[in-house]
Amino acid sequence: MLKKIFMILLFFSQSVFAGDKIATTCHGCNSNDMKIRAGNVGWGEHGQTINVLDFTQSKIETYENYTEWDQEHGYVSHREIIRVKTSETDKKIFQEVSDALNELGNNTSSSIAPPDVINNVWDLPNYSRNKNNLTDYIKDQLWVSSITIEAVKDKARKLGFLSGELNKYWLPTANGGKVLFSMKIDGGIIIIELLEARDSDNNTVPFKVSDIGTYKFNNHSNIGAASGAFSRFGFSTSIRVGAVTIIDCDSSGKCRQVPPPKSTD
Incomplete structure (x- = not known):
């Protein structure tokens, strides 16, 4: 039984x-x-x-x-x-979302984030206001599709997509750098997430302390902005043109390289 x-x-x-x-x-x-x-x-x-x-x-x-x-x-x-x-309904919905995302990609690649939004990509690390200004610019100025961002979320849900990355794009900035961002759905809302930034000297900009590495600067405007970024991380730096390594010294005068050099053993 x-x-x-x-x-x-x-x-x-x-x-x-x-x-x-x-x-x-x-x-x-x-x-x-x-x-x-x-x-x-x-x-x-x-x-x-x-x-x-x-x-x-x-x-x-x-x-x-x-x-x-x-x-x-x-x-x-x-x-x-x-x-x-694939059902005809899903094909139609997918094409509407895909067209909107492609339009965002075209607008992004042909645009330059203006200086009043972000002057230098080194102004992004540990500076929430600048990050928010940039994501607001992407949503408010670069999204010009016939369907709204919220409609993208709703249409994606009809396809069965509830959470994750839709696509990612490189956005050029005024000082010769560029920012990689993704459009994703998380917790039922559309999010613009900044993934990576590179300056005009092709240095990858650290978004957190653990990402700090060694850099090479040729552009003086990057040097000033990078000094500000390291200062926001709590490091006092004296940066010149050429290769740069960040050294952290405590009050006792004991110093260490940030990040520590890799072992050659």
Whole structure:
């Protein structure tokens, strides 16, 4: 009797969740990569739809979780991720989101963040106001799509995409640097996240102390801005043109390189 009840509950659960839709992204992927990605997220209930979204190539592929049950013993005897035809509705929604993100990419690559938004990428580390000014500029000035940013979130949800990175872009800045940012959905809201910044001397700007490395400066405007950044991290520096290593000295006069040099052993 208990076995029969267990089997009834098992199949009831299977039918309730059949057809659930989830989505993930796979940037610059071929079909084999997309199937692997679908398999990584799609081992759910039988009939579950998995949309794999590639906004860098404006491509969507749809897969389905195929599950066979051992009815006698009550466990999954076979699972497989199978590619299926993407619904026309999902194709249309995906294309609307993809077009909007492509438009953001085109606007970003052809724009330069003005000096009143960010004068030098070295003004970003440990300076929340400058970071917020830049993300506000991206959302308010570079997003000119016919659909709103909030609509992107809602349309992505209809595809089954609830959280994660949609795409990322390089934005040139006024002083010859550039900033890499991503548009992502997190906790049900659209977020612009600053991922990386490079100055006009091609130095990668540290966003936190643990990212500090060795730098080479040729541009005097970068030297002044970098000195300010290191000061906000708590380091007093004297930077000149050429290779630069940050040394941290405590009140006793004991100094250490930041970060510590790698062992050659």
